[in-house]
Amino acid sequence: MDETIIKELISKSVSAKKHAYCKYSNFPVGAALLCEDGTIYTGCNIENVAYSSICAEQTAIAKAVSEGHTKFKAIAVSSNQTENVISPCGPCRQYLFGGDWDVIMTKPDMTYTMMKTSELLPLGFVQNPFLPTAKK
Amino acid sequence: MDETIIKELISKSVSAKKHAYCKYSNFPVGAALLCEDGTIYTGCNIENVAYSSICAEQTAIAKAVSEGHTKFKAIAVSSNQTENVISPCGPCRQYLFGGDWDVIMTKPDMTYTMMKTSELLPLGFVQNPFLPTAKK
Amino acid sequence: MDETIIKELISKSVSAKKHAYCKYSNFPVGAALLCEDGTIYTGCNIENVAYSSICAEQTAIAKAVSEGHTKFKAIAVSSNQTENVISPCGPCRQYLFGGDWDVIMTKPDMTYTMMKTSELLPLGFVQNPFLPTAKK
């Protein structure tokens, strides 16, 4: 990964945070997803009036896939949390899993930790229970 | 709701279906969401390599909110299911809940049933457990 | 439904609330589920250190099914909310859907509203996208 594109992704993930709809948690998160063809999609967390919410990472992926993109190279994630980099939650790690691409987890001071999607879900579950071929 | 805009929403929800990523279920769903200012966002269902998926309705809402829209007038939903109109799942009804706007549930022959978001979740839960004011 | 069993279910759902693990929301919920053979399973809401939680209704159903019960007659739900009866969230309505049995939604003063599972999810989605027969 080129440092210039990493910086661009981080910067876009920071901007995406401003649309976060998180009046319950007051914990805005932004994400910027780089597709294989170079297109970048951004996302923010969207909290629901009830128990569930959509994470920034999921929003970015949903936007990309609904526009026809299914191969990704990297995603940057930003929050206002200063002590640790913001890392994807368990459900998001499952969404990101498959392929093996870069997750750039940042702090507000723009420092970051980069890990592969597979490293974030060690021994990740590849066999799909809903896959027709799993049903024999 | 004007019949012209209903037809446009239905038509866009049908088109949105083509990006559905549903290789496990082979059950594509499309949605078209009308924001209060007239902007339309589309979405499709996105299935995950493991247990969870994002519905077409959630994709459309995530796209709209991440672009700064939070007030909606109507959403059309389409699938290939011929016997009954396609209706939102329970989780989606919770996402759509709040405000009271129109859900246009269609069949492939373009016929539809229209209900209010509140009618789809009777006695819907308004009190939010995560709301600070609920914590006294 | 016999009034005696309704009262017993309500009473057990109130007791089940005391095990609620809800330090984030401080909104305890309890449920009591009546199986077809008369067995009663209770549940409470269990909040997670991160974004997701298991509702009282889901806990009760999970306990029952994991002990071999899959047919239900009624479920009572209790909370500390005084203005409205506590009603199942959208995701729970989807879990309860199938069959057509009674949901007893209560207030702390023991008054209640009773509705069928199908009434709580009008036009509920029966066709399962993961069902092999849906895949033609």
Next chain:
Amino acid sequence: MDETIIKELISKSVSAKKHAYCKYSNFPVGAALLCEDGTIYTGCNIENVAYSSICAEQTAIAKAVSEGHTKFKAIAVSSNQTENVISPCGPCRQYLFGGDWDVIMTKPDMTYTMMKTSELLPLGFVQNPFLPTAKK
């Protein structure tokens, strides 16, 4: 962890599989959870008529917590998958996260891989967005 208790947990997770309600995936999973006081709770996966399901690990935890247990020492997970050990999905890893205890991931031949809950969610998210203290 004593090898005797590991074997008992594995054996109980295998037995728990028989109550799996998984007619859509035909992929039964069982779990056995050891609480700090020595009590063991079992669970199986429970698939829903629609998009969501409860995993075996979540079922076991929900049972334990709803009976008053909130501290755990180990969980064993079993499936019929022969090529790889069965590992928890992303959402379950988030549920298991917090504390630092053992996850015993097995194959049908009773061989297993054991990892800590923290190792399964590296850089796991500790800061809770719903935590009151996060709301300043």
